[in-house]
Amino acid sequence: MRQVILGMVTCGLILGALGTLRAARAAESVSPRRLTIVPFTAVHVEDEFWAPRIRTNRERSIPHNLKWCEETGRISNFAKAAGLMEGKFEGIYFNDSDVYKVLEGASYALAQQPDPQLEKEVDRIIGLIAAAQRPDGYLNTYYTLTGLDKRWTNLPVMHELYCAGHLFEAAVAHYRATGKRTFLDVAIKLADHIDSIFGPGKKYGVPGHEEIELALVKLYEVTGEKRYLDLAKFFIDERGNTTHRQSYGPYCQDHLPVRQQSEIVGHAVRAMYLYSGVADVAAYTGDPELMAAMDRIWKDVTLRKMYITGGIGARHEGEAFGEAYELPNESAYCETCAAIGLVLWAYRLGLMHGDAQYADVLERTLYNGVLSGVALDGEHFFYVNPLASAGDHHRQPFFGCACCPTNVVRLIPSVPGYVYAVRPAQGDHPAELFVNLYIGGEAKIDLGLPQPVNIRQKTRYPWDGRVELTISPPSEAEWTLRLRIPSWCREATVAVNDEPAAPVVLSQLDRGYYLVRRKWKDGDKITLNLAMPVERIEAHPKVLADRGRVAVQRGPIVYCLEAVDNGFDVRSAVLARDPQFEIEFRPDLLGGIVVIKGTAADGRRLTFVPYHLWDHRDPGPMVVWVRQAGKPRHPDPNDPSWEGRLYRPLDPASLTGDETLTATEAARPSASHCWRNDSVEALNDGIEPKDSNDHSIPRFTWWDHRGTQEWVQYDWDKPVAVKGVRVYWFDDEPRGGHCRLPASWRILYRKGETWVPVNVPGSLPVVKNGWSEVQFEPVETTGLRLEVQLQPTWSGGILEWQVIEAR
Template sequence: MPFGSVQVTAGFWAARQESNREVSLRHGYEMLEKAGNFHNLRLAAGKASGPYRGMHFADENVYKWLEAMAWEMGNAPDDGLRQLADEIIDLIAAAQQPDGYLNSYYQVVEPHRKWTDLDFGHELYCAGHLFQAAIAFRRALDDDRLLHVANRLADHIASVFGPGKREGACGHPEVEMALVELYRTTGNEAYLKLAQFFIDQRGKRRMRGLGANGPEYHQDHVPVREAKEVAGHAVRQMYLVTGVTDLYMETGEPALLHAVERLWRDMTATKMYVTGGIGSRFDGEAFGEAYELPPDQCYCETCAAIGSLMWNWRLLLLSGEGRYADLIERALYNGILSSPSLDGRHYFYVNPLMLRNGRYVRLSSNVPQGETLAGRPEWHSVACCPPNVMRLLSSLGHYFVTANDAGLQIHLYGTLNITTQLPDGQPVSLFVETNYPWEGHIHIVMREAGSSPWQLSLRLPEWCQSFNLILNNHHMEYPVLENGYIKLTRRWKPEDVIELNLAMPPFLLAPNPRVDAIRGCVAIQRGPIVYCLEGCDQGAPDNLLDLQIDVRQPLVTHWCENLLGGVVAIEAGGYLLDPQPWQNALYRPYEGIPHTSRRKLRLKAIPYYAWGNRGIGSMRVWIPTA
């Protein structure tokens, strides 16, 4: 749907968008200035002197931040944000070379090595993020200044790469999806052909990998159409399959669709955390083997979860199947939202599902192995995640609702104003009001309905076991259910009222027994939100290793207005084990295992996304059963 058709007006996500707008985007500007990202562009533009600062791919963070700025200013004008954005757009345009090339590192530090290190140089990766920022300014603000820069850079890339020219692809996929989107925006088929060229270059095993990680690290281990499992660097894998899905949407090549469907099944059946996070290994920031999902050593990079969301969004657009929206929701409320702090100024890079006493292998790229972290860092030496979160939150309205020839589809629930035209030209307007995700009641009022019948589709989430539907005060006993959606087709009238009530009791999740790291454990979920225990809530020493949950006792919910910005907390029956009978022995003969005494304890669980906002102590999602 056109940008601006859906406005998030109140509730859970509106509060986070407001924090993103008022705090995070301005904080991002300050951090990019402090880290030297803007300084590097000034060097390339001849407007400053001194050494280059930071990573050689530092430009990407500027472009992601700019993309977030565009979407946010499209949501509502802001003179302060506009002034900051104008300054940086002018700087980027000034830094671009006459031939269209643009990359501050290679222009300033190694001008003789442009396009010579495709494996690690990130030139095409940075270009892709510039393209996406430029498209955002066009769509949200009808501002083409950055698009002119993007077109010149894309034309330069097309003059260098392609059949009969230079071969190879970027070691970090991203430009592929950006080129397809640039084609959609400009109509220039050269960009679509270039995206296909880069995708077809993969799998030739020419890239040198990283350390012990082979070509799978760069997604060069197998041709795209032959891939059978997600592997290698998780963010790279997600960005590649997103680009492949985009290419299929434009070309209709069946082999591409078959490949992404195979990879989706592999990821969701064997390699995804309950939070929607992905990437089991610190080594290579990579996927592990099937069922290799340790809660305490997982990586679950924020960018990987965002990449999964982008991929599933495209699969949802292709298929209309609710399973993709279910995964979007799981990642959004859990594996992504756990990154930003409640104050909007601090971010996790990785998102573990268990910590022991506040110590972890590494919670941030800034923190060496084994160090204790007091909280989320305000920025990172590799700062890909913070501006990625910013651009997602500012563009969140994109993901709630779609339109097709049949009518409207509501995929995610929030308090929304929806105003658009159906493909047949009928104007429609709806107001959605809800306290989701804390309550399952969704109230929809038709304001403008058009003159012909059309279909309103409401997603029935995977976690919802029962619901009721009321239309104009009449219960609908047997609504049509298809592909995870309730389908309502009628000639709608202004002031029609739809009420959907999703039962939202808390429940326990058990893992597949092949996930041996958490065998004998359960997790707590309510609605779309996965819960965790933090040591500070348990009335026990700040160590969760001695806790068990009693699965026979009911889970009890409490609304806590003053806890973590307002959350539903969940209480469960449990036990605290006495470790003393083991007498500090690490192993004992099975026949001689001592009787371990325990005392009853009430366990208190909070939403996983909110952990670590009261200091970093012990935390766990998966709880051993009694």
């Protein structure tokens, strides 16, 4: 949304705006980015997948979020701050940002589809915002209503600069979409105020929640005012610099100067917004150290800390990244905002490098991690996106902290802007058009020719890998078409005007792109066929939560099992060595989807649905990573074949284990209570602890229950004969935690409809840093339960629970 978009809106701008436009073009001319943007206003989506979602966003999500912003006082806060009505501030101190994000989404929607009623409402709210602005340019309803003397005094916590950043983004989007300066003038006045407060020789500080950095660059792009770019660079340079202030620590990525950072840490959303801004500043300044830092951190994210869905941020505590390969499933946090942030960052790095790896991650995240955050009705949202569920996690209409619904509202209508990019002609090298996403529709693209080139995509992607591109240049001209061959694709063909083109050799692609260079004429047709077989994906052996498991993927879509389709707790499902996958397009299901059928190890046929569509029907368990028969539970974590990869297609020849499941493997675990960051699946995941304080592996705990009687349970579909158990208790005393060995425990088995104690004389052993093993008179049962009495004032947990079978 930079150079090209500005050219698209000139016809609707008043003379004052034209001056801003010329300045912005001057700003664009200094960008060293490899690629320039084809804006969302130049791309019209017409397909069966994205067009309905964009329409739903416009017709339902935007009104829905505006209604909630009105009902929760978010909008009336501006009227109060303007003195137009009486009352106190309502809600959380950063609630202004939610209004700005909805206005940004509404602006994108207005650019694509005129809507007088929506435009009138947008203008009304902008009027309230403008009225709430202080004479000196300051604008934040929380401080205006609670005490202006406290403004800019608590940067780590109070989100003033964060809110300002979202105002800038919304104002730029509104200006670009409508040509109106009403909101942009508010943004400029606020930016000038902030610039008068912060900078070298002024106030030194950085926002606790990053966002203003990337927003200032957007403001620079439409105004050409270099002070805004300089201020963005100042905030980036100051992060991690404690010369004039105390550090905010890793949570805010403030532990080191950005140029020295190599590992992704802290709050996932904050990190994504920061690094998006860093990428923007690096693109304009050409700073090699910032670029190198982005490359290092990108590798850390995508090779060690990213879920197969593109979700990021494993931990609930701090909404943060965990350690390398710490990617639990049922307790995964994966905030929707974090996935959106990864899309924003990947997009910018793709423009900087012209490398398809960034569009690969963008696509994976968009189709899985982002879309799971919003229901098909556009009015229910996930804040957290786990990769397994007991069936008690559901989308909500809104949240007290509503960053995710309002973020979805602005992301969905911006998707057309991610489809294409352009590398302008340089010397003897003609212009290049990059096709980064395959989405049906039409675009008018500026390639530096007298008139824009018209390009039409026709495709059923992501359900089908066939893409037809029809090219209509204003006159015959030579330039290069770059087709991204997705990293998930292992076989592709290209035809030009129905004649086979040069073979697609994956090892010979140019940064992931297949090139078609020719003198184009009106009506030229490119046909791309991307093979879309169903594949089982395995995770790096160091991802302990996924050992012995596979995920099912087809094209860019990650699939999951839901109980509603399969009639049992799918977390216990086990895929056969040869699942005999079949695909079926179901036009009647969830808006029309491809479902996958596969065979379980016990012979049952399983039905997989796209992960992003789970929780749309009857509630029940869900799982992405399914246990795989024959897959070793203890692979070599240092296997060199994994170099440079976090996920890869499963080689069926690697399935060397026994197809028959042990009773432990076949058990369905449950518990009286499980802490939200832990998982009952840890009970029988097959990962043996090194000691009772082992924090490197998934665990089960009863935290935050203390001193209570609790239980864990295994269930089987068919009776199993058991004669003992081995339990490895969790005890985090060495780390100062609150879990200890239990006071006592006993073993019960299901007999008919009742639970009966097994025959064990005396009390059961409680061992620290080892197995507590108990053998008893064999029983045949469909259920086994451990009843545990926790120590007074202490909680407890289990790292592993094995069943000893009577064979």
